[in-house]
Amino acid sequence: MYMIINSGSSSIKFKLFSTDKDEKIITEGIAERIGIDGRLVINYQNEEHKFEDKMNDHNIAVEMILKKLLSLKIIENYNQIETVGSRVVHGGEQIKESVVITPETKEIIKKCIKLAPLHNPGALVAIEAFEKIIPNVLQVAAFDTSFHQSLAPEQYLYPVPNSWYDKYEVRKYGFHGISYKYICEHFGKVFKKDVKKLNLVICHLGNGSSVCCVKNGVSFDTTMGFTPLAGLMMGTRSGDIDSSVIEYMVKETNSDVFKITQILNKESGLLGVSEVSSDMRDITAAASQNNSKAQKAFEMYTQRVAQTIVQYLNNLDREKIDGIVFTAGIGENSNIVRQAIIDKINIVNLEIDNKKNLEKYDDFKEISSTKSEIKIYAFRTNEEQMILNDIKKLKKNK
CATH class of the missing domain: 3.30.420.40 (ATPase, nucleotide binding domain)
Structure with a gap:
């Protein structure tokens, strides 16, 4: 076993x-x-x-x-x-x-x-x-970090003194790597394509959320950074903010860096903005009942994902883009979130087929319409299966 x-x-x-x-x-x-x-x-x-x-x-x-x-x-x-x-x-x-x-x-x-x-x-x-x-x-x-070791220095380095990296290892590491690796390998298997030629923008959207630009089968860039606090707005994490806010709030609340960082990790994001929940299902339900704070949280979340997708598409040759993939708890299951994100992208002609988007599925489904310039998918991730696959490879090569 x-x-x-x-x-x-x-x-x-x-x-x-x-x-x-x-x-x-x-x-x-x-x-x-x-x-x-x-x-x-x-x-x-x-x-x-x-x-x-x-x-x-x-x-x-x-x-x-x-x-x-x-x-x-x-x-x-x-x-x-x-x-x-x-x-x-x-x-x-x-x-x-x-x-x-x-x-x-x-x-x-x-x-x-x-x-x-x-x-x-x-x-x-x-x-x-x-x-x-x-x-x-x-x-x-x-x-979780190993998939992102393919990042080039211009992607993983922060614009801070070089000594911070040389002495203290301050850099972007990226996370959700096991999930991204599974999606790449499974996508290649499903569509019979060499993983080394895959070009995808993968949105891993759950309580912890991130996006990864996969170029020629490897991680080219990703939103999470030195820690999983960076990048997108998430369930309880703030994502990217002006770092000066931390010092400001320390002074204003007579607190310390540790307490403010904890708030950014545990009491921010969807929870902090909506004051309803960290769970997107609760947010969408409250938003449908005209809860203005829940509506604001929903709009902020979907806008940030949309902007990141556009940014990451810009790293890829349009003729070679294999697709945009939604995965993890929200990405796999919320047709409302997927639709709202794609609707906020204007610079590229993307369109979701409403019927496909609503359909139930076990493994994956294409949700883009025939008019969409880039194919859009929902894929179920499986980190445990990815680890199992790696175990078998290692045992075979042992």
Whole structure:
């Protein structure tokens, strides 16, 4: 069996795949509220199993997940888990692709804690917990930042003193890379096109949102930067703002940089503007009821995505553009958001077919009309499948 885990600051999502040809999902679940009290949910054979067990840290959470998999007879013993694949947010500049976890890999993850203090610590603890409980298991790490290591210096450098980069590693790293890599590979497979020749603008729109310009199959530019706070307006993140606002608000509120940064991360974006919710479904519902703040949040969000699409299309040869792709929670599911974004783009003749946009789909669908200069798609991303694909490649080449 393959176990794919996604460790957050206070949670571990997991999926257990069979090693059969169909690679079916045997079970999936989440351990959450780690370090607070603890809650574990396991979905198995259309039944939801809930456990309220205290989990002080990610180490205990991994132990709890594995014990419950045993007690529910989902696995007979730990050794049935052949490989563990972990999503790790930050791999710095050193890691450019998914890798087998070694002591050297762990050192890089540890070094990057200063760049991703909310996520890398939990990922590292979970990796080490699996090492302890299943000593011989093969572990693989996939990094959100690795897909963007193809960025050129003029894309990843900030216009700040060179010493900030040389001494302190201040640069654009980009995130959502596992999702972007999956979309590229799956797009190439679906349309039988060499991934190295793909030219796409991909909009990964969820609670965390970003856009990536893919040129000749690799990341040419992306909106998230040194941290995931940069770029687009998001569920609770502000996205790009004048950095002087931080100093101004520190003085005006007699606060500190840490508190203001936390507000920009946790209390801004759709939530901060609408004062309704960070969830786009709640925003659109409130906006339809003439809630002016929700309407304003919706307009701000869709305008910023539209402007970014135009900016990124400008990086590509129009004759070679394969499409604009919407993915992730909002991008995949909100026909209203997709329509509003495309409607705000005037410099290029883009048009969505309303019927196609409303149609249900499992994997992907084209939503552009025949009049659209560039094809537009909705694609369901699958980060766990991407990690699984990378595991198989690494095992094959081992």
